[in-house]
Each structure stands twice: as C-alpha cells, then as structure tokens.
Amino acid sequence: MSALRLVLRTQPSLRAQLLVPLVAVLLTLFAGSIMFTLLGKSPLAAFYAFFIEPLTTRYGIGEVLLKTGPLLLIAQGLAIGFRARVWNIGAEGQLLLGAIASGALALQFEMSDSKWVLPAMIVVGTLAGAFWAGIAALLRTRYNANEILVTFMLSSIALQLLYYLVTGPLRDPMGMSFPQSAMFGDAALFSPLLDGTRVNTSLFLSFIATACAWVFVQRSLPGYKLLVSGLAPGAARYAGFAENRAVWMGLLIGGAAAGMAGVAEVAGPLGLLQRNISPGYGFAAIIVAFLGGLHPIGIVFAALFMALIYVGGDMSLVSVGIPNASTTIFQGMLLVFYLACYVFVNYRLKRSGAEPAASRSTEVATDA
C-alpha cells in the first residue's frame, strides 16, 4: 500500500515559485477548453478571441494597457497588506471612494484650467481610499473586528453612496435624469498617451507604485516588519513590531492605492461619475496579487494577464458569443489552480508506506 502524501521541503523551491503561475495558467486554459466545448463553442476560436485577438490591434493593446493600470496599482497595494496577513478585500469600495472624492473635486473646479486640479484630485482620491480602508483598520485595532468582513461591507456601502450621489447631489443638472454627473473639465483629466487608444498618463502612476512597492517590500525595514507580522505574529510581537501598526499600514497602503486607481478611472476613460465605475477591479486585483506571488515584479505580469482576460472577455462576447460570465469563471479558476499548485513551493510529494529505496526514487522523480 502506498499513498502519496505531502512532505515539507527544507527550503521553498524557487523553481516551483516561478512555475506555479505558469502551470496555473495552463490548467485554466485546459479547464476553459472543456467549458467552451460544453457550451458548444470551439475552444480554439474562443481562445483566439480571448487571448490573441486583443493583441492584434492597436486599440486592443491599448485596452489591455488601460485595464492593466488600475489592476497593477491596486494589486501592489493589496499585496503589501496580504504579506502581513491583513486581508483587505474591499479595494472595490476604496476605489469608489477615491473616484467619488476626486470626482467631487473635479466637479467643483469644472471651469478651472489650473494645472493643479489633477494633482489635487490624485491626492484627495488617494486619501479618500485610505480613509475608507482606515475605518476597517480602526475597527480592527480598537474593537478587534474582522477586517475581511468590514472591508467587504464597506465596499457595499461605498456603492450605495455612489448611487446616492449620482442620483442626488452630484447629478448633472443638465443631464436629463440620467444617474451621472456632469463631464469633468479638461484640467481634471489625464492626457492621452497613445493615439488611437484610451491609454493615458495615469499608467505612470502604476509604474511608480510598482517601483515604490519593490523598494518597500524588498529593501526596507518597515517592509520587513510587515512581512514578519504576517509570517509569524508571535515573532513580530517578540521583536516589538507593533501588530496594530501592521494592520494600519497594510490597510492604509491598500486603500490609498485603490483610491488612486479610482482617480485614474474617473479622470481617465470615464471623465465623469456614473453608477458603473469599475468592472470589479478591486476584486480582480486580489487575484492579481496572489497570482503575482505577492511579489512586485510578479504582479506586473499577473496584472497584464488579468487585463488580457478582461479585454478578451469583452471581445469574445462580441466575436464568438461567449457568455460574459466566462471572464469571472476564468478569474476564479486561475486563483483556484494557483492555490492548488502553490503547495508545491513549500511541500513535495512523497509516497508513504513504500520501501525506503522506492521512496527515495520518488523524491528524485518529483524533484527532477
């Protein structure tokens, strides 16, 4: 009798760390092809529409980059919290707060052509996102309330707040009774980056955030302290790295990044406040953060891939008639397969109950 069982590695496998996201993508494609077949679509046509077609046109590439921006920005912020095991799952709401606050500012200075309008929006939106996450930090540190639930609930509240504002106080008085605000002035918009696309300069914010995240996570003492808080709370307490500070930092950084992404959306492709601001970037960014191994560089690739899924989902809906739920399913499967494969970073398979010689050869086989 021999059953396979997991054995802890003496050192995490670097190769596995690099392979895991790739294998997860392959497994997702495999499962996706089964799904498409069941739906009566040709998997090849579907995959072409999903993953290749967006990259064949300038506009498509632009759309991928456009969606990469907020995903990358939010995921970098969330990953810092996740490394400290601070589970902010309400980036969607923090994004909305950033959008609302910066949008309100833009509407206030609708006629202004000051070059300070946009920077002020970025600051205000970032602070608003951090504030929304800060509520969860306060409740967790003061009242021990679970931040997973609080951040989620705050997301739902933020959505209702947005609905209220665009149907009430911030609704465009000239806009019939559409639930949306007036258009922002030009000074409140990011400038276009590539002709023929909707990509704009807000993408630089994501790149700057990535560089900052890399320095913070890989090089700084505060980043190290956050990591210790996540890996071993007891050791963090022993060393004197205050747990509350980790909670505050983890949530504020994530909230700030999401708030900034909210500014990028309303001052980018949208140019106004409306009911639909984000196609679930806040939730998708959670997957991006994990898929990128919570590493600033890995997250860049993960964000690009997730953006491709978004754009591919829209395009294949049109060209192949694939239901738009496939985007959600792809996202879910990616994370499921990623988590399933991730175990092999820290563990390896071993045959139990076998002769020692046999088990040694299995070790070689799984390691090779």
Added chain:
Amino acid sequence: MTELLSLRGISKVYPSVVANDNVNLDIDEGEIHAILGENGAGKSTLMKLIYGVSQPDNGTIQWRGQTVTIKNPAHARSLGIGMVFQHFSLFETLTVAENISLAVNGSIASLSKRITDVADSFGLPIAPDTMVHSLSVGERQRVEIVRCILQEPRLLIMDEPTSVLPPQGVDLLFATLRKLAQGGCSILYISHKLEEIRSLCDNATVLRDGKVVATVTPTEETTQSLARLMIGRDIPVTRQQTASSDGRVMLDVNQLSHTPEDPFGTSISDASLSVAAGEIVGIAGISGNGQNELMRLISGESLLHSSGSGTVSINGSKVNRLSPEQRRQLGFAFVPEERIGRGAVPDLSLGFNSLLTSHNAGLTRFGFIRFAAMAERAQQCIKDNDVRCGGDNALAGSLSGGNLQKFIVGREMALAPQVLVLSQPTWGVDVGAAADIRQALIELRNKGTAILLVSEEIEELFEVCDRLHVIYEGKLSESLRTAETNVQQVGQWMSGQFLSSPRADGLQHFDNQKAAGDSQSPAQSPSPRIAP
C-alpha cells in the same frame, strides 16, 4: 512464553535524519521498561511507531506473538496500547468527561462514574465535569492517565511524564504505575532522567543517535554509567565560579499583578524579584504556573492592563509602557521558550532572523536594510556558536531545535545585553549544546550581565543560579540562595508550599539586601545607587 511486544529491526528515516536505525526491543507482561536517551536520540519517534502515529520504513512489530502493522492510534488502542503524551492530546474547551469520551466508548454519564471510580482507586482525584482549560498541567496528566486506564491497556506508553510534576507528584505517579504493572499492564517509560529510571524501571533500553546502544538492568547501574551509555561520554560539567556582583539592580519587578486577556492564561499576583549585575537568578516551577505570563510582562510582549498593578524596571528606568523594542534599547535581551514562530521566523533565512532583534545594531541605515552587514552578522553568530546549518541563507525552520536555539541565544548575547532573560533555553537541546549554553551564561554573568533564567529543570537551576525563586499558580516565592537550599525544599515549594508557610517578609528583605547590596527598590529611587 512470548513477549507482549517485540520490535525487530525497526528503522524510520526522516528527510534530514535517521530517527530510528535497526531498533530491537522486547517487553514482557507487567514489566516496566525504560527507553532512555537524550533529546533527539529517537525515543519519541519510536513511540509514535508503536502507537501507530507513523509507520516504520523497515522492520517488524510483533504484538503478543503476532506480526502486526499498527495502522493508526485507534488501531493501537484496539490492540490494547495506550499512550500518555508529553504535550497532551486534550481539548481545553471540553470537559474531562467529554475528552475521555472521545477515546473511550460510553455515555458521558456512565463515563463520569467510571472516571470517578478509577480516579479513587488509583488516588488520582479529578472531577469529570471540569473544563480542561481550568486544570493545572499535572491535573491534565492525571486526565490522560485515567483515560488510558479506562481503555484497559496491556501496554501503557508514558512520554517524559515527570517533566510536569513536582517531586511529590512523581512519587504518586510511580505508585500508580507500579500498581498498574502489578495488575499485569506493561509500561514503556520514556525519559532522560536517570535517577527516575533507576528507581522505577525493571529494564532499560538505551538509545543514542537512533540506535540501541545497550539494554541494561537500571538497578545494577550507576547514574554515571547510565549517563555514559546515553551520551557516549561523561556529562560535561559546567565550571561554576562564584558571582562577583557589584549589586547594581538591573532588572526589578515590583509587586506585579496582572490578569491576562487569554481566559486560559494564569494570573500573576504580587510578584517581586530583582536581578543585579553579575548575578544569575532562576525561576523554578512546573510549566503553566505563570512563567509565560510573567516573562511576557518583563519582555514587553504583554503590557499591564488598567486592572493590573506593579512595576517592571530595567536599568533603573520604569518600563511598564515600553515596547519590546524600546526595552531592548535599554540593554535588555530575551530568549523566549518557543523558538519557532516567536524567537525566530521559520520561513525566513537566518540572516533575516538576525534582523529581528538586531536591526538597530547597524544592520539598517535610513530605514533600509544593509544586506551585507546582515549576512555578516548572521555568519558571525553561526560561527561563534557552532550552529550547524547551511549558512546564513538557510531557513530558520530547516535547523534542528538545538541548533536554532544556539542561534537565538547567540543572537541575543551578541547584543551585549546588560539584562538577559531566558526561558527554557535548554529545552529539547542535546546534552553537549545545553552545557555550552549554560557555560556561556556563566561567562556572561562574570562579565557583569544580569541574568534571569526560567527553567523546569531544577538541576539546571542549581548548576548556574546564584539565587532562585519558585513560581506556583502565578505567585512568586521569595528568593533562596542556591548555596543555602536544596532540591527537596525547592521541590516542595514547587507545589505551592511556600504559600502556606508563614510569609517571611523579613527574609525576603534580608535576601534582597544580601543580593542587591542594600539598594532600595528602583521604583522608589529613580537613580539606583551604585554599591561600592
């Protein structure tokens, strides 16, 4: 007549070590058989194989003449093998009877009666409807023993049972075990305590590095000869020198009272102690009597609540509200009892682990990590303390317990602390390394460090301490000079006897004077007087 249990050629290999190598063992009915060996010799692995927790890679197990594969603990129990674990397998949020019902068939009501009956006949009083979290460690052991007895085992495995008992408790335990053996139940007694084995066991199998080195009759051996068999050489002796304290009180705990947030924790009441420069003070006691809570208050991992009272002072400054990091800046260092997850982060390299408490010692600049300095620091610590590992990039979790402990102790000593507090520094460490750690403590003391040492091992405390306190149910005794007391007295105090004897406040005062050179409590005089 066949043996009750017979092991032939048992081997078990773990990824990094051979835990058992060709082990043979025979146990007769009604025999009390010792498995003797130091930490890491493979005793616990062998017991897990017999109890079905894991399976041997090689070899056969014969039970009452039949070759068996013990698939799991439930199977072992059905064969008639019971085990009392070193770290108990009890559930704190369940009652005694509920706990027992998980292993023994029967309704709670009928079990409660049987529990009381067995408890009475063996002199092990326990109340079936008590929640386990309210029991002391010794009482929990009783629950485990009663649970085993109710299964009517033919073989009872006891893993280091006396580490949780005061000396009187040991006598009671031995009486219970002898009574069981007279009733025909064999006992496999795992220990590294030589005197116990000589007084209790009929036979002893000695394990060293996973191999059987001898099977002997303990009563025909001396403690020294058993020790040589166990570690392969004479037990290293710590070179004790007399203390030369200048009397400056470096660590002072004054009338500390505290109820921890954890409802399963022990409250500290009115604890006072002081440690002077160049002095080692010990705290003896069975684990779970408040050592953990007291240490957390001293290290700053717990802060006093508003309901608590008293002061902790380090180097003359009151530190009640200071964080561990701030206390460290006053020259304080601490080795906690848990290595994994508290003293070290298992998933990080030794380099990053040295950063944990030493980041203020030049390993960072402007908030950025100096990787070269960090690696150098870790390498130095590895070299100075003979830490066996794959270098400063090795994960802390990949080191053996003893080596990781050497790294942590070394890391804290490298901070050149003025006050060093250690909790169970030699737990699970092999004899040689433990002796090295004790020697290092004495040398550090001689250089003028004030050291507070918490240990369950009375012998260790007598070996290195100048004075010692006893802790029992969160209450701290007055201190005793080790030279003027003995193991018997400390043993009695460990079961709380110092509480019933008329409180010798005068003695306490006298003691402090002698030790601390007539200094007043620093809480009252902010600048501690330097004694001549």
Added chain:
Amino acid sequence: MLDLLVFVLAGTLAAATPLIFAAMGELVVEKSGVLNLSIEGMMATGAATGFVMAKVSGSAIVGFASAALASALLSLVFALLTVGFLANQVAAGLAVGILGLGVSVLIGKNYEGTTISPIEKIDLGALSELPLLGKVIFAQDPMVYVSIASVIAITYLLKRTKLGLIIRAVGESPDAANSIGYPVVLVRTCAIMFGGAMAGIGGAHLTLSYTPLWAEGLVAGRGWIVVALVVFGTWQAPRIAIGAYLFGAVSLIELFVQGQGFAIPSQLMSAMPYIITIVVLAIISRNPRVVRLNHPASLGIPYLRNE
C-alpha cells in the same frame, strides 16, 4: 398598520431563512476549524441550480436537492484546496466564491430574469387564520420550518452528540484529534461539503420562495452576511438564528419606512444591513475573552498530518 406589521414579521421569517440555512452550514465548517469565505458563490450556485432544476422538473424538492448537490460539489473544490493542498483559507474562499458566482451565471444564463411560482405556503386552516400569529407563524412555506428545525438539530449535534464532540475537537486541536485517532482530513472535508449543501439550500430558498426569480447577482452579499452572522452568534446556533432574524427585519425596514412615507434615501436603507453588520461586529468582537472561549482555536490554520 397591523397588516404592515404582519407583513414585516412574516417577511422577516422568510428573509432570514436563506441566511439560517447557510449560517448553520458555515457554523459546522468553522467548528471543524475551517474558515469558508466562499458562501456567496455557493449560495449563488445553489440559487441558480435550484431555480433551473425546479423549473425543468416542476418540482421544488428536486430544485432544493440539486442545489444542495451542486453547492456541495463546488465546496469540494474548496475542500481540496484547503484540506488537500493546504492553501490559505482566505484566498481559497475568495477563489471558490468568484468561481461560484461565475458558474451561477452560466447555469442560469437561459433563465435570466424569468420567474417561477413560489413554493406553496402551508395552510393549517384555522391556525393559519389566527390574527397576527396565524399569518406570521402558521402560514410560511415548509422550508422556513425546516430551517428552524436545522437550528435545533445543529445545536443538538454540536452540544450533545459524539459526532459534534469530534467536530469541535478537530476544530480546537487537529494534532491532538489526530493523535487519539480521528481522521482530521475526512472530518473537515465532510464538514465543508455539509456547509456547501446548506449554502446551496439557502440559495435555492432565495430563488424558489423568497424572490422567486433568477437574476445575476441576486444573492447580493448575503453570503458575507452569513459569515458575519457566525461571528455575531459567537459560534452558537441559537444566537446565530436570532442574528439572522434581526437581519431579516432590517432588510424589510426599507419597505416599512417607504410604506410610512419617510423621506430617507433608499440607498441609505439598502446600505443599512452592511452598516449594522459592521457595528454589531465591532460590539461583539470587542470582548476578546468571549471570542476566545467560543472561537474554534484552529480556525483558518491549514493542517498537515504530522508523521
């Protein structure tokens, strides 16, 4: 006025029923030491599957049974990840939750926006005709009573039975449970699948009785409220049920307030369940001793059998 009160009270019972089913399942899962955050996705899958199967077969029982089965299968994915592959339970819960939302849309895609005739309310003749009480207590659909029975059954299971003792033991200390011979992996997997089935039934109650129609996003955050309810009830079934009824009432206050003609933004009323969740969560969690005494000690920690 009395009519409105009857309407609110009767509605409260109905609105709380999906929450109670799912929360009883989640309670058992958490008691075994696993935090399953994918309730939202599993309720959605159950809601869609139950609706479609009931519509196709014409039988509500088939609907509920297939909803339970579908969500239990989905929860098996969660079990594989967390118990088999030792994945982080928070991340796994999110992953399976997202997957479940996607799957629900796919299952219900040909039925989007369609309605079904709700399952029959019971009629106890004279009893159901009693003023106030009759309509509130004796004229609900059968699943409302099943949900109440489930609260009693789960309370009994966890407090009084050997199986309940084993589940609690595994949740407190899987190592100790393993060392006395209980199969931790099996217990947890079964608990997770039970939780999945219950979430599926809860979801199906939404589409077969409460709303009764299928639309994407119809679960609307209830799955998360369920997770919060388990904390509110400090892991005790009767308290969780009380919490669920409070939420049922809150979600109906919107209608009540509108009926009375108060000028409160409807968005504020829609946000009310979430606001109240946050407030109650903070109040309950404030006392760490209460939480510590009831919260399963190994909750959220992956377990690998130690050999």
